[in-house]
Amino acid sequence: MSSRGTARRLRRWRVVAGDRRWLGLRRWPAYMRGAGLTRVSGQGGRGDAPPGADVVATRTVVVAQSAEWLRQVLGDPVSLLKTRKVRLVVEDWRNPHRSWSGRLGPLPHLLSHRARMPRGDVGRVVVEIELRWSVPLRRIIAAVLPLLVPVRPVPATASVDVTAQDLIPGWLGTRPNSQVVTGVLPGNDDIRPHDVVLATAGAPAAVDGDAEPGQTYGALLAATPAGAGRDRPETAVVDIEYAVPHRRYGPFGPTAGRAELTFDGGDDDGWRLTGPAGVLVAGRSDQPWLIETATEALAEVGTVSCPTLPGRRPLAEAELLLRLVLAGVLVHAPALPAAVREHLTAEVGDLLGAALPDDPAAELEWEVRTVAQRRAVMRGHGTPFALPRLVAGAFTALPELPPVSALLVTKRLEHVRAAFTAIETQTYPNLEIVLCLHGVEPTAELRNLVAATDRPVELLNLPAGHGFGAAMGVATARARGSLVTKFDDDDTYGPEHVWDLVLARHHSGAELVGKAAEFVYLESLDTTVRRDAGRAETYAAVVAGGTMLIGRGDLERVGGWRPVPRSVDRGLLDRVRQAGGLVYRTHPLGYVYHRRAGGHTWDPGLEYFLRGGDRQWPGLPEHPEFGARRPVDRGDGPLLLTGRIHQRESDTSTAAAASVWAD
Numbered sequence: 001m002s003s004r005g006t007a008r009r010l011r012r013w014r015v016v017a018g019d020r021r022w023l024g025l026r027r028w029p030a031y032m033r034g035a036g037l038t039r040v041s042g043q044g045g046r047g048d049a050p051p052g053a054d055v056v057a058t059r060t061v062v063v064a065q066s067a068e069w070l071r072q073v074l075g076d077p078v079s080l081l082k083t084r085k086v087r088l089v090v091e092d093w094r095n096p097h098r099s100w101s102g103r104l105g106p107l108p109h110l111l112s113h114r115a116r117m118p119r120g121d122v123g124r125v126v127v128e129i130e131l132r133w134s135v136p137l138r139r140i141i142a143a144v145l146p147l148l149v150p151v152r153p154v155p156a157t158a159s160v161d162v163t164a165q166d167l168i169p170g171w172l173g174t175r176p177n178s179q180v181v182t183g184v185l186p187g188n189d190d191i192r193p194h195d196v197v198l199a200t201a202g203a204p205a206a207v208d209g210d211a212e213p214g215q216t217y218g219a220l221l222a223a224t225p226a227g228a229g230r231d232r233p234e235t236a237v238v239d240i241e242y243a244v245p246h247r248r249y250g251p252f253g254p255t256a257g258r259a260e261l262t263f264d265g266g267d268d269d270g271w272r273l274t275g276p277a278g279v280l281v282a283g284r285s286d287q288p289w290l291i292e293t294a295t296e297a298l299a300e301v302g303t304v305s306c307p308t309l310p311g312r313r314p315l316a317e318a319e320l321l322l323r324l325v326l327a328g329v330l331v332h333a334p335a336l337p338a339a340v341r342e343h344l345t346a347e348v349g350d351l352l353g354a355a356l357p358d359d360p361a362a363e364l365e366w367e368v369r370t371v372a373q374r375r376a377v378m379r380g381h382g383t384p385f386a387l388p389r390l391v392a393g394a395f396t397a398l399p400e401l402p403p404v405s406a407l408l409v410t411k412r413l414e415h416v417r418a419a420f421t422a423i424e425t426q427t428y429p430n431l432e433i434v435l436c437l438h439g440v441e442p443t444a445e446l447r448n449l450v451a452a453t454d455r456p457v458e459l460l461n462l463p464a465g466h467g468f469g470a471a472m473g474v475a476t477a478r479a480r481g482s483l484v485t486k487f488d489d490d491d492t493y494g495p496e497h498v499w500d501l502v503l504a505r506h507h508s509g510a511e512l513v514g515k516a517a518e519f520v521y522l523e524s525l526d527t528t529v530r531r532d533a534g535r536a537e538t539y540a541a542v543v544a545g546g547t548m549l550i551g552r553g554d555l556e557r558v559g560g561w562r563p564v565p566r567s568v569d570r571g572l573l574d575r576v577r578q579a580g581g582l583v584y585r586t587h588p589l590g591y592v593y594h595r596r597a598g599g600h601t602w603d604p605g606l607e608y609f610l611r612g613g614d615r616q617w618p619g620l621p622e623h624p625e626f627g628a629r630r631p632v633d634r635g636d637g638p639l640l641l642t643g644r645i646h647q648r649e650s651d652t653s654t655a656a657a658a659s660v661w662a663d
Contacts, residue, residue, distance in 0.1 A: 013057040013081060015040065015137075017073050018065030018091075019293055029087070032061050038078040040069070054182070056082045056134050062141070063089045067148040068292055070141060071242050075170040075289075079138035080180060084131040086140050095121040096150055096246075096509075097539040101580025105143035109133050115147060142174045150509025150582050151241065154384035154502075155402045155482035155551060160195035160391055163217070165205055169198060170289065171383045173239035184208045185216055196221060196391050219394035235390060236318045236343040240326060240382040244374075244507040245295050248328040249536040249587060252370060253363040254356075256302025261324070263310045263317075271320065273297070273304065285316040290323045302366070303330045303356070311337035318343035321352060325377045328537075330370040332356055345380035348373070368625050371587050375496060378503045401430045404498055404549075405481030409471045410489040411438040411464070416446055419489040422627065424453050428498040432456045436475040439464025456480075467565040476552075476560065484555060486569070488546030492521065494590030494626045501549035501586065510584035511554045512576045514543025518588035521620055523596050530615040533588070540585040541577070545569025547591055554581065589625050 012032055017040035028035075036051070051057065060083040064070035067090055073079055098121065104113060109132035116126045127144050145151060153176055162178040165185060172178050187193055187208035194217040197205045207216045222234060251257065259280055264270035272282040273294075280297040283290070298304075304324055309317050318340050325331050325348075333352045341349045351373045357365040379385050388400040406423045410416060416435070423433050433455050442450075442459065450457045458478050462471050476484055485501055487493065497515075504513040516533035534540055548569060555561075555572075558579045562571035573583060622628050 008051075008055045010036065010051065010055060010057040012036075012059040012061075013051060013078075013083070014038070015060065015062040015073060015078055016064075017041070017062070017069040017076075019069075019291055021293075022065050028061065028063075031059070035059075035061075038076070040073055040076045040078070051078065051081045058083070059085045059087075060137060061087045061089070062137070063091065066090060066092045066094075066292065067145065068242055070148070071145060071173070072289060073141055074138050074173065075168050077168065079136065079141065079168065080182065081137045082134040083137055083140070084134040086129045086137070088125075088127040088129070088141070088144055090125040090148060093118065093123060093125040093148060097582055099541075099577040099580065100150065100539070100582050102147040102150070105146045107131065107140065107143045108135060136180070138180065145174055149242075152505055152509040152511070152551075154506050155553075156384075157399055157403070157482065158397075160218070160387070160395060160398065162196045162198060162387070163194040164198045167198070167200060169237070171237040171239045173241055173383065175239075175383060187216060192216065192218065195219070195395075196387075219391050221390060234315055234343055235345075235386060236315060236322055236381050237383055237386045237390075238319065238322050238326065238377070238381050240378050240503075240507045241509070243289070243323055243326040244378070245327060246508065247535065247538045248295075248299070249538075250328075250367070251300065251302045252330075252367040253302060254366070256366075257300040258303050258305065259298070259301045259329075261304055261306040261320075263308075269313060269316070273301075275301065283320075285313045285320060290327060295327050298324075298327055298329055301329050302370075303332060306331065306333040308335055309333065309337055309340055311339045314339035315343050322348070322377050322381055325352075325373045328370070328374070330356075330366065330373060345376065347376045348380050351376055364621075364623065368589060368623070371589055371625075375499060375503060378507065379499060382503075382506070384506060399430070401428070402483055402502070403430045403432060403481040404428060404483045404485060404502065405432045405434050405476075405479035406485055406487050406498070407434050407436070407472065407475045407479065408487045408489060409436040409438055409468065409475055411440055412489060413437075413440055413443060413446065415489040417449060419487060420449060420453075422493040423487055424455055425495050425627075426493075426498045427495050428502065431498060432458065432479065432481055434458045434475045434479045435460070436471055436478075437461050438466065438468070438471050467563055469561045469565070469568045469571065470563040472561040472568055473563065476555065479552070482552055483549055484552055485549035486546060490594050490596065491546045492592035492594065492620060492626055494624075496625070497547070497590045498549075500590060501547065504584055504586035505549060505551070508539070508584035508586075509582065510539065511558075511579075511581035512543070512548055512550045512573065513584045513586055514545075514547035514549065515591045516540075516585055516588050517544040517591075517593035519592040519621060519626075521592050521594045523594065526619055528592060528617045528619065528621050534585060536585060536587045538585055539582050541583065542570075542573055543583060543585050544591065544593055546593070548572065550576070592620060592626060 012035040014028060014032055014035050014037045020041045062073065070090055111130045111132055114128045118124055125148060129140055151174055159177065163185065164172060164180045166182055168180050184206045185194060185197065185208055192215065196219045197217040198221050199205050205217065205220055257275060259273045259275045261271060261273055269285040270282060271285060273280045281294040283294065321331055321333060331352055336349060336353055357369065359365065388398055392398065408419055408423065435457060450459055460478055462474060483502065485498060501513050518533040519528055519530055521528045558575040561568060564571055576583060
């Protein structure tokens with residue numbers, strides 16, 4: 001993109017992004033002293049008037065407190081500044097995992113780039129970019145972010161281009177196929193130049209020349225609530241790529257820290273979170289994100305109560321509640337004003353207003369509620385999931401969710417019905433079942449089971465001579481999903497399991513995601529133990545093999561499955577890490593790993609699984625999160641709700657996060 005024309009030219013400009021306590025005198029290069037300055041703090045104090053889209057600066061230096069703060073520059077008007085020489089400095093960069101290898105995203109007319117990373121896992125990063133022609137600063141930042149943090153867009157077989165006109169919605173983030181323009185919409189005689197235009201509510205989009213709006217864009221969405229004439233309620237949308245903090249899981253229960261959300265009176269947009277020791281953090285409703293100090297202040301908080309909401313800025317107040325949920329706390333807002341609830345999905349509104357668990361001893365109930373809230377917010381308001389619904393009226397054939405293929409490779413017909421039902425009853429709608437029978441023939445009962453389901457099913461047979469790794473490769477080749485996930489035929493899966501993996505892949509940016517074998521059913525004792533299997537919601541070396549989900553392209557890029565007879569899961573995990581990819585361990589709910597009485601190829605003994613297990617249940621954990629359906633009182637054990645659970649024996653071991661195949 002050339003920067004010729006009537007653009008105002010500057011020699012240099014500076015941008016500093018960070019918390020107000022961090023902002024101050026920066027060590028600027030000598031050639032940048034005296035240049036214009038923009039401060040991005042989320043709390044006012046912008047410095048000089050920020051340049052707009054009609055300004056070109058030959059040299060630009062951006063100094064950010066962290067990679068998260070660098071991302072916030074994308075939502076500031078200074079990101080529209082066009083430039084061709086940029087020096088980006090991130091003072092406090094943290095490597096997600098030592099095995100990870102970031103890479104620069106695409107940039108047009110790139111002449112040179114240089115990145116200086118710290119010798120350790122924490123430190124200062126300096127990235128220098130030079131282009132032949134000037135482009136908007138936001139495009140350069142979007143290309144640099146994948147070098148610093150993992151980014152994994154949700155795959156789509158078809159999607160819309162989004163153009164924001166005269167505004168910068170924070171939820172666009174690093175979304176591919178999006179742009180921000182000022183003034184008239186650029187035209188194109190060969191193709192419709194814009195699919196979706198996001199503009200201020202009630203304001204028609206100005207188009208280039210004599211083009212009609214119908215020839216310029218396919219749909220016009222209001223970016224802010226409008227009065228009469230609005231064709232839809234404004235839905236709060238959140239960029240969950242950075243709104244979900246990693247390494248945060250818990251605390252849960254009534255004994256965890258509590259805070260109360262209150263709002264300032266009058267026309268003030270201020271809010272504050274107050275705990276027993278006083279104010280934890282304060283902010284403004286018009287601030288488009290929770291700054292890092294806010295999420296740090298919530299580290300020991302389990303529940304945030306919001307007894308009243310003023311309803312003065314309904315959309316901003318709704319977004320604040322969503323961001324608190326994504327920060328990992330349980331939010332209780334029993335008196336949601338109708339104007340605020342209008343911006344929330346029905347599922348989220350119900351979960352925010354529902355009464356808190358009344359049993360102080362049922363810590364699992366508090367944990368389940370917190371996870372359910374966060375899951376509902378991500379799939380209801382996260383950009384890649386909410387946007388297709390918002391434009392569904394104009395693009396009726398647009399797929400809302402990426403197709404997922406569930407791979408079930410088995411040679412034990414006695415377990416197929418339970419395993420097949422566990423997949424069939426998943427709440428994720430766009431799910432295909434790939435059932436690969438290894439060395440056995442399908443029975444009439446199995447064929448009837450396949451014929452009766454509404455899910456698309458691919459049924460195939462392989463000779464017994466194929467190793468398990470080769471069988472997984474054949475099953476994957478027959479799969480049609482953009483994402484593939486592995487189910488084991490003898491474990492327990494809750495109905496939200498696939499949704500959890502799809503969401504974790506996006507917000508973590510990892511190539512491969514899964515759950516830990518934290519809940520383990522010991523058949524010989526008819527007992528489920530909850531053991532310490534590693535920290536949840538964090539990058540890890542291993543996950544349970546029966547829970548792995550990976551993109552089809554990512555799987556093929558690392559060479560697919562190894563054709564080995566056992567330890568197939570471990571082989572894929574190793575390939576992902578060796579290729580510089582990340583493995584992410586999401587929360588453990590909705591999955592129970594089974595240890596059968598008949599023994600396993602890898603058998604460390606029952607004491608291995610009992611060690612560190614501070615909670616036990618007779619039988620399986622009888623809770624809807626794990627697949628239970630009807631409340632039944634067992635009268636013993638520390639629990640819960642019960643009903644039908646998928647119970648199966650096991651011959652794979654994932655306790656070491658690497659399942660094996662016993663031929």
